[in-house]
Amino acid sequence: MELSAIQLESIINEAAELGAIAALTKTGTIKPYLKKSEAFKAYGRNRVEHWLEAGLITPRKDGNYSAAWRLDRIELEALSKSIKILQMTTL
Numbered sequence: 001m002e003l004s005a006i007q008l009e010s011i012i013n014e015a016a017e018l019g020a021i022a023a024l025t026k027t028g029t030i031k032p033y034l035k036k037s038e039a040f041k042a043y044g045r046n047r048v049e050h051w052l053e054a055g056l057i058t059p060r061k062d063g064n065y066s067a068a069w070r071l072d073r074i075e076l077e078a079l080s081k082s083i084k085i086l087q088m089t090t091l
Contacts, residue, residue, distance in 0.1 A: 003089065010088050014081040021077050033060070033070035043080055051079060 003011070025032040036059070039048045048071070051057045056079055059069045 007085075007089055011085055014085055018074070018077055018081055022074055025073055030073070032073055034073055034076065036069045036071060039071045039076060043076060048076075051076075 024030045057075050061069055
């Protein structure tokens with residue numbers, strides 16, 4: 001499979017953004033986890049629910065019973081960017 005210059009540029013940009021997000025989470029500038037409702041707002045409810053059902057992302061729970069679900073920000077971003085890149089390369 002051959003990539004065009006535009007596709008390669010897109011892959012590099014997405015990787016750079018993901019690296020920046022990883023650095024910001026490691027320094028504590030942004031939270032490493034999102035609540036489920038925050039993920040719905042950022043990525044779309046249907047998309048996040050599909051990812052959860054398909055086992056593409058792993059929910060984490062802080063405690064028992066009514067504890068909030070958390071989703072790893074890097075996991076969400078990596079999946080979102082991977083899908084974006086895949087869609088671009090199949091056009």
